[in-house]
Amino acid sequence: MTSAPVRHKAIPTPPPLPSPTLSVRNLTKRYQRTTVVNDIDLDLYPGEIYGLIGPNGAGNTTLMSMMVGAEVPTLGKVIFEGETFRHYRNSPRLQRCIGFLPDDYPLYDDLSVCQYLEYFARLYGIAPKLRRDRLYDILDLVQLSSKHRSRSTELSRVMKQRLGLARAIIHRPSVLVLDEPVSGLDPVARLEFRDIIKTLQRDGMTVLISSHVLSDLADFCTTIGIMELGYLVESAPLDELYQRLSRQQIFIATLGDDQALAETLRKQSCVLSQTQVSEQEICVDFAGDEQTAGDLLRSLIASGIPIRQFNHTREDLETIFLKHLDHKQVS
Amino acid sequence: MTFKVSTNKSPKRSTNKLFSKLSELTFEQVGRLNPQLLREWQGRLRWRNLIITGLLSFVIQSVLFFQRYTQLPVAYQGSHGYCLTTLENGKCLTNANNQPIINWPFLWADIFHDLSLVLVWGLIVGGVYLLAADLAKETRRGTLNFLRMSPQPGRQILIGKLLGVPILLYLGVGMLLPLHIAMGLMGSYPLSRLLTFYGLLAAVSFCFYAAALWFALMAKGLQGFQTWLIAGLSAGLLFMGWDLQHLGFSADWFHFFNPLHFLANWEVQGLGDKTTWPFLGQHLNGFRSLSWFIFPAGEALGFFVFSMLNALGLGLCFWAVLERKYQMPTSTLISKPQSYGITLWLSLIVAGLDLQNTQYSNMAWTYSFSMLFWSVLLLFLLLPSKQQLLDWTRYRHQQVRSSSARVFSWRSLWQHLPGADFLYHDGSPAVIAFAVNLGIIGGVFLMGHHLMGLGGDNSDYSPGTLDWAIISALLITCYLLVQWIALSNLLHWRWLAFGTVAAIVVGAPIVLMMLGINQYSAPGSFLWLATAFPHSVMDDGVGLGSLSAAIALHTALIASLSWVLSRRCQVLGQSEWKALMSKE
Numbered sequence: 001m002t003s004a005p006v007r008h009k010a011i012p013t014p015p016p017l018p019s020p021t022l023s024v025r026n027l028t029k030r031y032q033r034t035t036v037v038n039d040i041d042l043d044l045y046p047g048e049i050y051g052l053i054g055p056n057g058a059g060n061t062t063l064m065s066m067m068v069g070a071e072v073p074t075l076g077k078v079i080f081e082g083e084t085f086r087h088y089r090n091s092p093r094l095q096r097c098i099g100f101l102p103d104d105y106p107l108y109d110d111l112s113v114c115q116y117l118e119y120f121a122r123l124y125g126i127a128p129k130l131r132r133d134r135l136y137d138i139l140d141l142v143q144l145s146s147k148h149r150s151r152s153t154e155l156s157r158v159m160k161q162r163l164g165l166a167r168a169i170i171h172r173p174s175v176l177v178l179d180e181p182v183s184g185l186d187p188v189a190r191l192e193f194r195d196i197i198k199t200l201q202r203d204g205m206t207v208l209i210s211s212h213v214l215s216d217l218a219d220f221c222t223t224i225g226i227m228e229l230g231y232l233v234e235s236a237p238l239d240e241l242y243q244r245l246s247r248q249q250i251f252i253a254t255l256g257d258d259q260a261l262a263e264t265l266r267k268q269s270c271v272l273s274q275t276q277v278s279e280q281e282i283c284v285d286f287a288g289d290e291q292t293a294g295d296l297l298r299s300l301i302a303s304g305i306p307i308r309q310f311n312h313t314r315e316d317l318e319t320i321f322l323k324h325l326d327h328k329q330v331s
Numbered sequence: 332m333t334f335k336v337s338t339n340k341s342p343k344r345s346t347n348k349l350f351s352k353l354s355e356l357t358f359e360q361v362g363r364l365n366p367q368l369l370r371e372w373q374g375r376l377r378w379r380n381l382i383i384t385g386l387l388s389f390v391i392q393s394v395l396f397f398q399r400y401t402q403l404p405v406a407y408q409g410s411h412g413y414c415l416t417t418l419e420n421g422k423c424l425t426n427a428n429n430q431p432i433i434n435w436p437f438l439w440a441d442i443f444h445d446l447s448l449v450l451v452w453g454l455i456v457g458g459v460y461l462l463a464a465d466l467a468k469e470t471r472r473g474t475l476n477f478l479r480m481s482p483q484p485g486r487q488i489l490i491g492k493l494l495g496v497p498i499l500l501y502l503g504v505g506m507l508l509p510l511h512i513a514m515g516l517m518g519s520y521p522l523s524r525l526l527t528f529y530g531l532l533a534a535v536s537f538c539f540y541a542a543a544l545w546f547a548l549m550a551k552g553l554q555g556f557q558t559w560l561i562a563g564l565s566a567g568l569l570f571m572g573w574d575l576q577h578l579g580f581s582a583d584w585f586h587f588f589n590p591l592h593f594l595a596n597w598e599v600q601g602l603g604d605k606t607t608w609p610f611l612g613q614h615l616n617g618f619r620s621l622s623w624f625i626f627p628a629g630e631a632l633g634f635f636v637f638s639m640l641n642a643l644g645l646g647l648c649f650w651a652v653l654e655r656k657y658q659m660p661t662s663t664l665i666s667k668p669q670s671y672g673i674t675l676w677l678s679l680i681v682a683g684l685d686l687q688n689t690q691y692s693n694m695a696w697t698y699s700f701s702m703l704f705w706s707v708l709l710l711f712l713l714l715p716s717k718q719q720l721l722d723w724t725r726y727r728h729q730q731v732r733s734s735s736a737r738v739f740s741w742r743s744l745w746q747h748l749p750g751a752d753f754l755y756h757d758g759s760p761a762v763i764a765f766a767v768n769l770g771i772i773g774g775v776f777l778m779g780h781h782l783m784g785l786g787g788d789n790s791d792y793s794p795g796t797l798d799w800a801i802i803s804a805l806l807i808t809c810y811l812l813v814q815w816i817a818l819s820n821l822l823h824w825r826w827l828a829f830g831t832v833a834a835i836v837v838g839a840p841i842v843l844m845m846l847g848i849n850q851y852s853a854p855g856s857f858l859w860l861a862t863a864f865p866h867s868v869m870d871d872g873v874g875l876g877s878l879s880a881a882i883a884l885h886t887a888l889i890a891s892l893s894w895v896l897s898r899r900c901q902v903l904g905q906s907e908w909k910a911l912m913s914k915e
Contacts, residue, residue, distance in 0.1 A: 031718065070476055072661070074722065092482035100480060106473040110374035119373070122366030123481040128359065167477075 019082070021046050021206045022067065022098075022175045027076035029062050029230075036062045038230040040076070044175060044206050049197065051217035051238075052210040053321055054227030060210040061103070063227070064179050067208070068100040080175075096124060099173035103180040105164025107152040113139070113163055114148040117170055124171035134170065141196060142166045158189040162196075169200065176200065178209040182216060194220050218317040226324055234324060238317075239289060245324070246315040248286040250293060251277070252300070253309035258282060264303045268296055286312070367478070367488045371495025384499045388506040395445045396510070399438060404431045413438050440518030444594070446511045447528075451591050454504055454536050455569060458497045459543040460562040465496045466547035467555050485657040489650075493540055520594070527635055531590045534639050538588075538646035539565050545653040549664055577617035577629065580688055580697040581681040586618070587638045593631075623683035624782065641680065648673050662757050663719070664712040667764040674768040677705055678775035686779055695795030696866050698779065699802055702772045703863060706806050707836060709768055710813060711828075713761035717817055723758030724904030760896065765810050769803040794869040797878070801865045804885035809835055811892035818899060836863045857881055 020043035029037040037059040044050055054060050065071040067078060069091070078085045080094050108116055117138065121131045139145045142162040152160060161181065168176060178197075182190045190213065197207060198220055211217055217224065224241050226234040236244070254261045258280045265271050265284055270292045272285040286293065293312045300307055315323075362369035403413055404423050414423035415432040423431035469475040478488050515525045543561050550557035572585035572592070586592055595618070621629030628637040652665045665673065681701045688694040715723070753763035776799055780792040812835075813828040821827060839862045849855040859868045860881035868877075 030721075069480055074725075095480055095482040098480075102473065102476075104473060106477075108370075108374065108474065111370070115370075115373050118362075119366060119370045120477075120481070122362050122369065123478070123483050125482065128363070 018046055020044055020079075021081060022208075023079040024063075024067060025077050025079065027063065027066055027078070028074050029059075029066060029071065030074040036230050037066065037073075040232045042225065042232060042235065044208055046174075046206055047201060047204055048223055049201055049207045049209065049221045050223045050225060051221035052208065052225045052227060053212070053214060053217065053317075054210075055325065058227040059230040060227050061179055064100075064177050064208065064210060068098050068177050069094065070100070096171060097174045099168035099171065099176045101164050101168040101176075101178045101181055103183060105161055105167075105181075107160060107163060109151065109153050112149050112151050113144055113155070116152065116163065117166055120167050120170050126171060134172075138166045138170060141199060143192070158185055158192075161185065161189075161193075165193075165196065169205070173205070175206045175208065178207065180211055181209065182211055182213055190216055214318040214321060215316065224317065226321060228325065241317075241320065242314055243287065243289060245320045248288070248312070248314040250284050250286050250296070251281070251309065251311040251313070252284065252307065253281045255280070255306040255308050260303075261300070261305050264300060264305060268299065270296060280308075365487055365491045365494075366483065367491025368495045369491075371491060372498055375495075375498050380499055381502070384503045385506060388503040391449060392446070392507060392510050395449065396442055399442045399445065403433060403438070436517060436519045439514045440520070443511065443514035443518045443520065446507060446514060447591055447594060450504060450507060450511065451532060451589070452566075452569065454500065454532065455539050456562055456566045457500050458536060459539050459565045460558060461497045461500060462492065462540055463543045463547040463561045464555075464558040465492065466544055467551070467558050470548070470551045471555065479657070479660075485654050489544065489653060489657060492544065493537075497540075524594075528590060528593055531593055531635060531638055531642070534642040534646065535588060535590050538642040538649065541646050541649035541653055545649050545656060548653065548656045548660070577619075577621050580693070581684040581701045583621055583684050583687070584641075584680060586621075587628075587634070587641045590638065592618075593635055593638065595634075621684075622687055623680070624686060626683070644676060648676065661716070661719070663715050663761075666757060667713065667755050667761060670709060670713055670764060670768055671771060674705070674709065674771045675775070678702065678772050682775050682779040686782060694779065694783065695776070695798060698776055699795070699799050699866065702799075703802060703806075703836070706769060706772070706802075707809075707832060710765060710806065710810050710832065713765055713768075714810075714813060714817060714828075715758050715761065719758035720760065720814075720818065720900070721903055723752075723756060724900045760814050760900065762807065762810055762814065762893065762896075766803070766807055769799075769806060773799050773803065798866050798869045801860055801881065801885065802863055804882075804889060805835065805861070805863050808885065808888045808892060811889065811896055815892070815896055815899070818896075818903070840864045861885075 022044040024040060024042045027037060027040045027042075028035065040063060042050075042063075052060050052063070062071060066073045078094075080097065083093075085091055085094055108119075111119065114135065117135050118131065121135060126134065136145065139148055142165055144159060144162055144166065147155065147159060152163065155163065165178075165181065168178070182193055185193065194216060197209070201207060201220075209217070209221070218238065221238055223235070223237050225232050234241070234245075242248075252261065252265075258276070261282060262274060262276070265274050265282065270286055270288040272287055274282050274284040277283050286296075288296075290312070297307070297310050300310075358369060358372070361372065413433055415434040416424040418424055425431050466475070469478075479485075512522075512525055516522065543565070546561045547557055550560070553560065568585060568588055572587070572589040577583065619629045621627075623637060626637065627633040648669075652669055655662065655666060655669070656664065682698055685694045685698045685701070688697065750763070752759050753761075754767065773796065776795065777792065780795065809832050812831055816824050816828045816831065840859075843855075843858055843862065848858055854877075856868045857877040857880050859865060860877060861884060865881075
């Protein structure tokens with residue numbers, strides 16, 4: 001078994017980002033003696049899907065409520081497209097640009113699906129000519145077209161959740177905030193929900209989503225923020241997060257001399273350490289992305305090493321999150 | 332938009348299509364004007380509900396009509412209220428067919444009264460219940476936040492609720508109107524009086540509805556019980572003004588909330604001022620002599636004008652605080668500037684009615700007693716929550732720190748005056764604002780006294796003024812104590828605060844009475860001067876020693892409590908600021 005000292009690969013400088021759609025600065029919420037959200041800075045860029053994760057009570061819901069104007073922050077400000085808002089509950093401009101779906105998506109029992117969406121379309125002042133088209137587009141998107149005459153009491157939980165989502169996007173907000181939208185849904189419903197969110201992202205909507213189903217977030221989020229005890233302890237693009245915090249391993253099996261393989265691997269900067277698993281099989285700790293892994297494979301083949309198996313694995317988001325929590329608790 | 336009516340289909344089908352198109356257009360128009368109103372209509376205007384409402388309205392009308400109709404006298408019956416003339420033998424005058432001659436206008440007028448009663452009680456109590464229940468349900472369900480987060484102004488949403496939630500009640504009442512108008516006209520009421528009655532009923536209903544919505548928002552912690560509470564309170568208020576009597580002091584105010592009294596000068600042709608249910612007593616028990624300052628509010632026209640202004644004024648006050656509470660759910664129940672206006676308005680109403688008292692001391696007593704109720708209520712309405720106070724202390728601490736960097740502007744000059752935020756800021760302790768309100772009440776009292784002087788009453792006004800000054804001092808002490816309790820970390824601080832105020836205002840005089848403490852002796856009078864009822868001591872001439880001791884006690888209490896409270900606020904402000912600024 002051999003091991004080399006851990007070397008971090010320098011993270012390439014990302015291209016300059018466009019100006020954020022929605023930012024918060026020093027956002028703090030204090031209830032009497034308890035600080036629920038503590039001095040948070042956050043930027044949401046156009047077309048980004050930002051996943052907010054954290055244990056229960058970490059302050060995710062309060063942060064989201066402040067961002068959508070449902071709660072007034074104790075300190076801090078919200079900046080939307082360059083305009084600063086402090087107490088913006090009564091700011092129609094911001095209200096028109098943000099859609100919010102809370103975790104319990106309350107509905108009206110006495111209205112049909114169509115009436116419910118029309119009502120909110122009217123509240124948001126959508127012109128009558130546009131309203132019908134948009135309504136049917138959204139019903140198609142959330143797959144409720146066949147239920148447009150049904151009342152909410154006749155809908156299943158999944159359908160209710162989709163109706164809630166349709167309400168949140170009826171006015172085409174530039175930022176959509178979703179607080180645990182998939183809690184209690186079955187895997188198929190979650191898969192369908194993921195597709196809807198990806199469609200919305202393709203349409204240019206910025207999405208902020210909190211969830212405890214981290215595998216879902218890993219599938220469609222571009223950026224991840226980790227909250228704990230009211231602090232935003234981590235916020236980075238998903239790829240960067242994997243590079244930085246996820247332990248990546250490549251299992252390499254060769255048909256030839258494993259000493260030659262070990263020697264070649266030692267020369268690679270992306271290989272942090274290597275372990276002999278068995279004869280002709282080596283497991284390496286790796287730093288880099290898929291591209292780097294591909295480059296590594298190519299260089300091994302170019303060195304004349306006969307490769308039998310090359311398997312790149314990395315820790316998933318859930319493991320990163322749990323490791324992060326352990327580390328914080330220890331510190 | 333044009334309609335294209337197909338000619339190759341049956342006329343009935345075309346009519347249906349046209350009707351459906353018309354209703355769609357109407358709904359579209361309503362939705363454009365007020366989306367909330369349309370939402371309420373869409374949720375309620377269903378065939379089943381409409382049929383039930385129509386049936387219920389029809390049944391009520393039939394029952395009321397036939398209940399009176401079956402009371403008509405029959406042949407050979409003795410004296411009866413509906414006989415046109417009663418003979419000397421006590422029997423009804425009969426016609427050629429030996430049938431009693433009926434005084435029909437009298438019968439129609441009675442049916443009209445019955446219908447009016449249903450109209451007033453149904454519209455007010457029923458409407459209040461429906462509105463409060465709806466808003467409580469929205470709050471409980473969490474949908475009210477969606478409405479708040481929509482760009483629609485709060486006023487639009489609330490108007491939509493006001494007009495939309497009781498729509499079935501309005502329709503049911505609307506179906507009563509043809510019979511009501513017919514009975515009124517046949518019962519010798521002029522059309523103008525009927526229309527004025529409807530106007531007054533609308534104004535009073537608006538006042539009750541605005542109050543109900545505000546109460547539903549205010550008392551959301553009661554888990555739905557607030558619906559029954561506000562409906563019960565409305566019924567109680569209507570009931571308090573049930574008998575039309577001239578009480579001669581501010582309690583007469585309750586009569587102006589019952590629009591039925593506007594129909595009291597009922598004069599059926601040929602019957603003069605004969606009075607019957609629900610208007611009891613001869614000459615309306617002297618109600619006609621009721622006055623507000625010099626305004627004859629008991630006269631028919633005067634009653635209408637005063638009731639209308641009273642209902643609209645109070646309704647608009649409720650509306651203003653309702654809109655504010657809707658937009659800012661965590662704010663105090665009323666703002667400080669709003670409290671000044673409402674207190675002035677209430678003081679004028681109460682003082683104007685209390686001036687009916689010919690005796691100065693009675694006027695002073697009833698006025699201070701009535702305003703004591705309002706002041707205790709105001710104490711809680713103005714009280715900022717602990718969180719608001721913490722935010723304000725931090726803000727104040729921050730302001731002091733950054734005062735050098737402040738940019739001068741004429742616009743906000745008065746707001747930057749030292750201590751000005753005590754007069755307008757929502758989160759600041761309301762002790763100064765409360766004192767200003769008590770001052771307004773005192774000022775109106777002095778004005779009332781001056782008016783009595785103009786009327787020839789030259790009583791000494793100092794006992795009444797001192798009376799109110801002592802009550803004010805006690806109330807300020809109560810406020811300071813309540814604010815102190817609100818700043819504590821107790822879970823049920825509200826109950827403790829209510830208990831403390833009740834113990835000081837009501838409990839202390841009861842204890843003194845039970846102990847038989849004589850208010851005429853020196854130590855006894857001092858103790859009574861420390862309660863909320865110093866009136867009796869003042870009236871009988873208080874000794875200078877007792878008075879000085881009482882004033883010294885109140886001053887010392889206020890000064891020490893103010894110092895303790897301001898110190899606590901200062902410490903809280905500093906610690907809040909430090910807690911927020913420290914980067915843990």
